[in-house]
Amino acid sequence: xxxxxxxxxxxLIFGIAAPFVFPAFKVQLxxxxxxxxxxxxxxxxxxxxxxxxxxxxxxxxxxxxxxASVQVGMFFPLAEWTESGGEKTxxxxxxxxxxxxxVGLLVAAVVPTIVAGLIxxxxxxxRGHYFAICTLGLGVAxxxxxxxxxxIGAGQGFTTPPFPDVGSLDSxxxxxxxLSFFVLVLTFITVRGIYTTRFKLILNAIRDxxxxxxxxxxxxxxxxxxxxxxSAFFCGLAxxxxxxxxxxxxxxxxxxxxxxxxxxxxxxxxxxxKGTLWGPIIGATVxxxxxxxxxxxxxxxxxxxxxxxxxxxxxxFPEGIMGWLREKYPERFGEVVDEKDRKAQVELK
Amino acid sequence: MDFMVFQxxxxxxxxxxxxxxxxxxxxxxxxxxxxxxxxxxxxxxxQGDLVILGGYIAYFMYLxxxxxxxxxIVAPVIMYFVGIAxxxxxxxxxxxxxxxxxxLATFGIxxxxxxxxxxxxxxxxVLANSDYGTTMLFNNNVVLPNSKIFSAxxxxxxxxxxxxxxxxxxxxxxxxxxxxxxRAAKILGVDTEKVYAATFGINAALCGVAGALxxxxxxxxxxxxLPYTIRSFMIVIVAGLGNLPGVAMSGMGLGVFEEFADxxxxxxxxxxxxxxxxxxxxIYRRFKLSRKREYLK
Numbered sequence: 001x002x003x004x005x006x007x008x009x010x011x012l013i014f015g016i017a018a019p020f021v022f023p024a025f026k027v028q029l030x031x032x033x034x035x036x037x038x039x040x041x042x043x044x045x046x047x048x049x050x051x052x053x054x055x056x057x058x059x060x061x062x063x064x065x066x067x068a069s070v071q072v073g074m075f076f077p078l079a080e081w082t083e084s085g086g087e088k089t090x091x092x093x094x095x096x097x098x099x100x101x102x103v104g105l106l107v108a109a110v111v112p113t114i115v116a117g118l119i120x121x122x123x124x125x126x127r128g129h130y131f132a133i134c135t136l137g138l139g140v141a142x143x144x145x146x147x148x149x150x151x152i153g154a155g156q157g158f159t160t161p162p163f164p165d166v167g168s169l170d171s172x173x174x175x176x177x178x179l180s181f182f183v184l185v186l187t188f189i190t191v192r193g194i195y196t197t198r199f200k201l202i203l204n205a206i207r208d209x210x211x212x213x214x215x216x217x218x219x220x221x222x223x224x225x226x227x228x229x230x231s232a233f234f235c236g237l238a239x240x241x242x243x244x245x246x247x248x249x250x251x252x253x254x255x256x257x258x259x260x261x262x263x264x265x266x267x268x269x270x271x272x273x274k275g276t277l278w279g280p281i282i283g284a285t286v287x288x289x290x291x292x293x294x295x296x297x298x299x300x301x302x303x304x305x306x307x308x309x310x311x312x313x314x315x316x317f318p319e320g321i322m323g324w325l326r327e328k329y330p331e332r333f334g335e336v337v338d339e340k341d342r343k344a345q346v347e348l349k
Numbered sequence: 350m351d352f353m354v355f356q357x358x359x360x361x362x363x364x365x366x367x368x369x370x371x372x373x374x375x376x377x378x379x380x381x382x383x384x385x386x387x388x389x390x391x392x393x394x395x396q397g398d399l400v401i402l403g404g405y406i407a408y409f410m411y412l413x414x415x416x417x418x419x420x421x422i423v424a425p426v427i428m429y430f431v432g433i434a435x436x437x438x439x440x441x442x443x444x445x446x447x448x449x450x451x452x453l454a455t456f457g458i459x460x461x462x463x464x465x466x467x468x469x470x471x472x473x474x475v476l477a478n479s480d481y482g483t484t485m486l487f488n489n490n491v492v493l494p495n496s497k498i499f500s501a502x503x504x505x506x507x508x509x510x511x512x513x514x515x516x517x518x519x520x521x522x523x524x525x526x527x528x529x530x531x532r533a534a535k536i537l538g539v540d541t542e543k544v545y546a547a548t549f550g551i552n553a554a555l556c557g558v559a560g561a562l563x564x565x566x567x568x569x570x571x572x573x574x575l576p577y578t579i580r581s582f583m584i585v586i587v588a589g590l591g592n593l594p595g596v597a598m599s600g601m602g603l604g605v606f607e608e609f610a611d612x613x614x615x616x617x618x619x620x621x622x623x624x625x626x627x628x629x630x631x632i633y634r635r636f637k638l639s640r641k642r643e644y645l646k
Contacts, residue, residue, distance in 0.1 A: 052449040052452075052453075122632040122635060122636070123628075123631075123632065123635075125635040125636075125639060126631055126632075126635050128448055128449075129392055129448045129449070129452060130586075130631055130634075130635075132448075132449060132452050133392065133452075133579075133582055133627070133631075134627070134628055134631040134632075136579075137579060137624040137625075137627040137628050137631075138624075138628055140575065140579070140620075140624045141621050141624035141625045141627075141628060143621075144618070144620045144621030144624060145618065145621040145625070147617065147621075148615070148617040148618050148621065259460060259463075263456065263460070266453065270453075300468075301464075301468075303460055303461075303463070303464035304461055304464045304465060304468075306457075306460055307457045307458065307459075307460035307461025307462075307463075307464065308457070308461060309457075310453060310454070310456065310457030310460065311439055311454050311457040311458060311461070314443075314450055314453045314454045314457065315439065315442045315443060315450075315454060318446075318450060
C-alpha cells in the first residue's frame with residue numbers, strides 16, 4: 001500500500017512538472033492525457049463488462065460539438081460564426097473564453113451522459129457482435145448526420161474559438177495541458193474508486209455470464225447503463241477538451257472519427273490489457289509514443305501501418321502487456337503459483 | 350426536406366425501380382456475407398472493401414480499353430485468390446476465437462485495404478463507362494440506364510449458379526455440412542480448413558462480381574467500403590442466415606428505402622440514413638426478442 005502511494009505521488013509530481021520539463025511536447029502530452037481517458041473509460045464496458053463498443057466515439061464527438069457550440073453560442077450568434085468559417089469577425093475576451101469553456105465542458109459532459117442513459121436501454125440489450133456492429137453504426141451515422149447540419153458547419157467544419165491573448169505565448173499549451181491532466185486525474189480516481197467496489201464485481205459477472213448474473217438477482221440492465229453513462233461522461237469531457245486543442249472540428253475527420261479515434265481507444269485498451277486498471281494507461285502511452293515516434297517514418301503509409309498493427313495485436317497479442325506481465329510474473333499480481341501444477345502444464349504443452 | 354416525390358407519382362415509380370435494381374446488387378453482397386457468417390461464424394467488416402477492390406479491377410480493364418462488362422468474369426477469379434490469401438494470412442487464426450476478435454481483425458484489414466487502394470488508385474471518384482444507353486418507360490417519364498438492368502440480371506444469374514453449385518457439387522455439400530456442424534463434418538472426413546478457405550474465397554469472388562457491376566452502374570471510391578458492409582449485415586440480420594428469398598426481398602426493400610431517403614431527406618443524408626436504419630432494426634429486433642424471452646419465462 002505504501003509503495004502505491006509513493007507511485008501515485010511520483011506520477012502526480014511528474015504530471016505537474018511535465019509541461020515545464022518538456023515545453024516542446026505540451027500538445028503531445030495533452031493528447032496523451034485525452035487518449036488515456038478514452039482508453040480507460042472504454043475499458044469500463046469493453047474490458048470489465050464485456051460489451052465491446054465501437055460507439056464511444058459518439059459521446060466523444062458529441063462532447064466536442066457541444067462544448068464548442070456552447071462556447072460560441074453563449075456570446076455570439078452560432079449560425080453567423082460557422083458561416084464566417086473561422087474568420088475573426090467575433091473575438092472572445094479572455095473572461096468570455098474561460099466562462100464559455102467551463103459551461104461548455106459541463107454541457108459536454110452532462111448531455112452525452114443523458115444520451116447514454118436514454119439509448120442505453122435499447123442498445124445494451126443487444127449481445128455480442130450485434131452490440132459491436134450497432135455501436136459502429138451509431139458512430140458512423142452520427143458523423144454522417146452531423147456532416148449535414150448547417151448550424152454547426154456541415155461539411156466545411158467548425159472553427160472553435162481561438163485561445164485569447166493573455167500575455168504569454170505558452171499559456172495556451174499550459175491551459176489545455178492542465179485541463180486534460182485534471183480530467184485524467186479525475187477519471188483515474190473515479191475508475192479506481194469504482195474498481196474497489198461491488199460494482200466492478202457486478203460488471204465482471206455480466207462479462208462472464210450475463211444470464212447467470214441475472215438469475216442471481218442482479219439487475220444487469222441497470223448496471224450496464226450506469227457503466228455506459230460513466231464512460232459517456234468522461235468521453236464527452238475528453239471530446240470537449242480535444243475540440244479546443246485541435247481548434248477545428250470536422251464531422252467525420254475530427255469529431256466522429258471512427259477510423260482513427262474510435263479504433264484507437266479499443267486498440268489501446270487491448271494493447272495494454274483489457275480488464276485491468278493500469279492496462280489501458282500503459283497501452284495508451286506505448287501506443288502514443290509509437291504513433292508519434294514512427295508515424296513520421298511511414299509518411300502517408302500510417303494508415304497501412306495502423307491496419308497491420310491492428311491485425312497483429314489482435315491476433316498475436318490479445319492479452320496485452322498486462323496479460324503478458326501477469327503470465328511472466330504471477331507473484332507480483334498476488335497469485336500463488338503451484339510449482340508442480342505449472343510444470344505439469346508446461347509439460348503438457 | 351423535399352416532398353416532390355409525393356406530388357409526382359412518376360418519381361415514386363422511378364425510385365422504386367431504381368431501388369429494386371440496386372437492391373438486387375446489395376442482396377448479392379449480402380448472400381456472400383450470409384455464406385461466410387453461417388459457415389465460419391465470422392462477420393467480415395472488410396466485405397465492402399472487397400467489393401470496391403472488385404470494382405477497381407473492372408475500372409482498370411476499362412482504362413486499358415477492354416469493355417468493363419468483362420470484369421464480371423475477371424474480377425471474381427482474381428478476388429477468389431485474394432480471398433484465399435486473406436484467409437490464409439489472417440482469418441484462419443481468428444476462426445475459433447472470440448467474435449469480437451474477428452470483428453476487430455477484419456476492421457484492421459478494412460483499414461489496410463482502404464489505404465492501399467487509396468495509394469494505388471488515387472482518391473478520385475471513378476466509374477467505368479459501359480455505353481449501354483438508357484431505357485425509357487411510361488411515356489419517357491421513367492429513365493432506367495441499361496447498365497442497371499444488366500447488373501441486376503447478372504447478379505441474379507450468379508446467385509442462381511451459386512445456389513445450384515451449393516446444392517449439387519461436392520464442395521457445396523461439404524460447405525453446407527460444415528455450416529450445420531463443423532465438428533461432425535470433421536469427424537466424417539470433411540477437410541474443414543479447406544472448406545473455410547473455399548467459403549471465404551467464394552465470398553470474395555461474389556464481392557468481386559458485385560464490385561465490377563457497381564463500377565459500371567454507380568461510382569467507386571476507396572473509402573466507400575464500409576456502407577456496403579453495413580448494408581449486407583443489415584440484410585442478413587433482417588432475412589436470417591440461409592434464407593435466400595429473404596435476402597433477395599430485404600435487399601430490394603433496402604434499395605427502395607435508400608432511394609426514397611435520397612429523394613426526401615437529400616443526398617447528404619443517404620449514408621447516414623442507412624446507418625441509422627441499422628441501429629433502428631437492431632433495436633426493434635432486441636425488443637422483439639426480449640418479448641419472446643419474457644413469454645418463455
